[in-house]
Amino acid sequence: MLAAGAATFPRQDLSTSKGLYEGVYFVIRDINAAPLSAGQIAQIQASSEVTRQFYAANSGGFYDLRYTQIVDVPLALNADGTRIGDWIADAENYVRSTYGIEPEDFHANIFDVSGTKPDPDQGWSGLAWIPSNNFAVQADISSDWGQIVMDHELGHRIGVPHAGALRAVNDSNYTPYYYDFDTGRYEEYSAAAGAEHGVPFGVHNDEYGNPFDVMGNISHGHFNVHEKLTNLQWLTPAQAPDLNQVGEGTYRIYAHDELQTVYNSRLDIYGVTDTYDASSLYGLTYTREAERFDLQSGQFTSTTQEVTLEYRAGRDGIQLYLGDSLIDLDPEGGADRNNLERELEVGDSIREIDFGVSFYASTGDGDDFLSHNPPAPARPWEVLPEWFEFSVLGLGSDSTGSYVDVLVSREDYAIESGVAADLNRDGMLDRADWLLFASLTHSDLTGFTKTGRYLHGDFNDDGANDYDDFLYFKETFIEAHGAAAFAQILRVPEPTSLTLLGWLTVLFFPRKHAKAAAPLLSL
Ligand SMILES: [Ca+2]
Ligand SMILES: [Ca+2]
Ligand SMILES: [Ca+2]
Ligand SMILES: [Ca+2]
Ligand SMILES: [Zn+2]
Structure with missing residues (x-):
C-alpha cells in the first residue's frame, strides 16, 4: 500500500x-x-x-x-x-x-x-x-x-469542448488538396500523392474525431493535454512549456494518462497516489503564425495557431494538435475515423511548415476548396521564416512513468530559399560543400531532424548519406557549374583530403545502376 x-x-x-x-x-x-x-x-x-x-x-x-x-x-x-x-x-x-x-x-x-x-x-x-x-x-x-x-x-x-481531429478524408463530402509549387496548381490529395502534407486544404475538421479522448469519438481515454492545460488547469504551463520561450533542445515528455487512483473511505474522496510531477513535462505547446483561406474575402489572411505535442502511454510516438484538433501524421492508419495510427513515430521527424501553415477546413457537405477560386498559398517559409522541427528519438520508462524523447530544433529559410546542396550555408555551391559532403559520407545520422540530415548530406531523406545522395550532389553541381567544373573538384583534392577522396572515388565510381535521387526540397 x-x-x-x-x-x-x-x-x-x-x-x-x-x-x-x-x-x-x-x-x-x-x-x-x-x-x-x-x-x-x-x-x-x-x-x-x-x-x-x-x-x-x-x-x-x-x-x-x-x-x-x-x-x-x-x-x-x-x-x-x-x-x-x-x-x-x-x-x-x-x-x-x-x-x-x-x-x-x-x-x-x-x-x-x-x-x-x-x-x-x-x-x-x-x-x-x-x-x-x-x-x-x-x-x-x-x-x-x-x-x-x-x-x-x-x-x-466543467468547460471542455469536443475533441476534434483533422482528417484528410477524400469522399463524396470532402476533397482535400495540396499545392504543387512546381506546377503552380492545386492537386487532389491522396495517401499516395501529397501525404507529406499533414493538413491538406479542404481537410475535414471532424468535431468529434479524436479517437483517444472522452470528448471525441467513442472512447473512454483521457482528456488531451491541450484540454488539461487550457480548459481544466490540471496541468500547469511549466508542465507543458511554451517552445517559443524554452526553444531548442531534447525534451522528455511523460505520458499524461497513467496516474493511479486511490480512495479514502473515511472522507469518501477519490484522488491519486502520485499526481503529475511538478518538475516533469507532459507536453509542449506554442503559438505560431499561419494563414487561413477566408471565404468572405476569397483570400488567405493571417491567423495564429496553437500547437500542442503530447504522449499517451503505449503509443508509438507523439501526437500533435492544432488548437483542439488532433493531426493525423501516420498514413498507415488510413482515413477511418476510429483508427489509432495518428502519431509521429519513433525515428520520424517533421518540420512544422509541413502541417497546416496554410489552412482551410472544409465546411462539409461537398464544400470544395477549389470552388472558391483560391489564390496560390504563400510558400510555407514565407509564412514562417523560422520553424521548429520535431524528431522522435525513442520511448522509455522510469520511476515517473513512460515517456518519449523528442528533439526540437529551430530551422530557417536559408536551406529552403537558398542554393541546393549548399551544405555550409554560405550561399554558394562550391568545393567546400563537396568536401563537407564527402567527409560526412556514411556518417551516423540517427538523432537528427530532417533538415539536420539534409545538412549532413542526406538529400533524399532516407536516413543515410550514400550513393544516391552523391548522384544528387553531382547532378546539382553540374546543373549549376557544368560537368567540367565537377570533374575539377574531384580531380584537385586539397592535400589534407587526398586520402579521403581516393577512398570516395573507389566507393562512388563503380558504375552500378542507381536511381536518381529525387530532389528533396523542390521549391
Ligand atoms: Ca439545475
Ligand atoms: Ca503508428
Ligand atoms: Ca556552400
Ligand atoms: Ca540519402
Ligand atoms: Zn458533447
Whole structure:
C-alpha cells in the first residue's frame, strides 16, 4: 500500500474543474412506472465509481464529484413515453417540493432519462446545457457507451469542448488538396500523392474525431493535454512549456494518462497516489503564425495557431494538435475515423511548415476548396521564416512513468530559399560543400531532424548519406557549374583530403545502376 501522505486529493474551494463536489442524480420516470429500485441505485453507484476514478486519474487528484443525492423523479410523460416540454423545470421543482433539496446549490444536476423515450428527432445520447449545472443522459449508464456519455457530459459541465481531429478524408463530402509549387496548381490529395502534407486544404475538421479522448469519438481515454492545460488547469504551463520561450533542445515528455487512483473511505474522496510531477513535462505547446483561406474575402489572411505535442502511454510516438484538433501524421492508419495510427513515430521527424501553415477546413457537405477560386498559398517559409522541427528519438520508462524523447530544433529559410546542396550555408555551391559532403559520407545520422540530415548530406531523406545522395550532389553541381567544373573538384583534392577522396572515388565510381535521387526540397 501507499506511504502516508503521498496521495493527492481535491480540496473543497477551488475552480469549477478543481475541488470536491456534490451532485444531484435525477432518475426521471413516468408517474405510472416502477419507482427507483435498490438495484438501480447500485448501478448508479457503480457508474459513479467509474466516473470518480476516471476524473481522479485525469485531474491528478484535483477533481471529484460524488452523487450525494440519488432521487426518484416521477413526471407525467407524453402518451408515447417522451418527455414534456419543460421537463427539467418540472423535475427540479419536484425535487424542491418533495425532498426539500435546492438543485442549484449543487455542482451538477444529472438527469438520467434512460427511463423515458427519446424524442423522434432527438440527435443526442447525452446533452449538457452550458453554462448551467444541468446535463442529461439518455443512454443506459450500466453499458460501456452510457458510461462514456456520462463522463463526456461531465466534461462539458466543467468547460471542455469536443475533441476534434483533422482528417484528410477524400469522399463524396470532402476533397482535400495540396499545392504543387512546381506546377503552380492545386492537386487532389491522396495517401499516395501529397501525404507529406499533414493538413491538406479542404481537410475535414471532424468535431468529434479524436479517437483517444472522452470528448471525441467513442472512447473512454483521457482528456488531451491541450484540454488539461487550457480548459481544466490540471496541468500547469511549466508542465507543458511554451517552445517559443524554452526553444531548442531534447525534451522528455511523460505520458499524461497513467496516474493511479486511490480512495479514502473515511472522507469518501477519490484522488491519486502520485499526481503529475511538478518538475516533469507532459507536453509542449506554442503559438505560431499561419494563414487561413477566408471565404468572405476569397483570400488567405493571417491567423495564429496553437500547437500542442503530447504522449499517451503505449503509443508509438507523439501526437500533435492544432488548437483542439488532433493531426493525423501516420498514413498507415488510413482515413477511418476510429483508427489509432495518428502519431509521429519513433525515428520520424517533421518540420512544422509541413502541417497546416496554410489552412482551410472544409465546411462539409461537398464544400470544395477549389470552388472558391483560391489564390496560390504563400510558400510555407514565407509564412514562417523560422520553424521548429520535431524528431522522435525513442520511448522509455522510469520511476515517473513512460515517456518519449523528442528533439526540437529551430530551422530557417536559408536551406529552403537558398542554393541546393549548399551544405555550409554560405550561399554558394562550391568545393567546400563537396568536401563537407564527402567527409560526412556514411556518417551516423540517427538523432537528427530532417533538415539536420539534409545538412549532413542526406538529400533524399532516407536516413543515410550514400550513393544516391552523391548522384544528387553531382547532378546539382553540374546543373549549376557544368560537368567540367565537377570533374575539377574531384580531380584537385586539397592535400589534407587526398586520402579521403581516393577512398570516395573507389566507393562512388563503380558504375552500378542507381536511381536518381529525387530532389528533396523542390521549391
Ligand atoms: Ca439545475
Ligand atoms: Ca503508428
Ligand atoms: Ca556552400
Ligand atoms: Ca540519402
Ligand atoms: Zn458533447
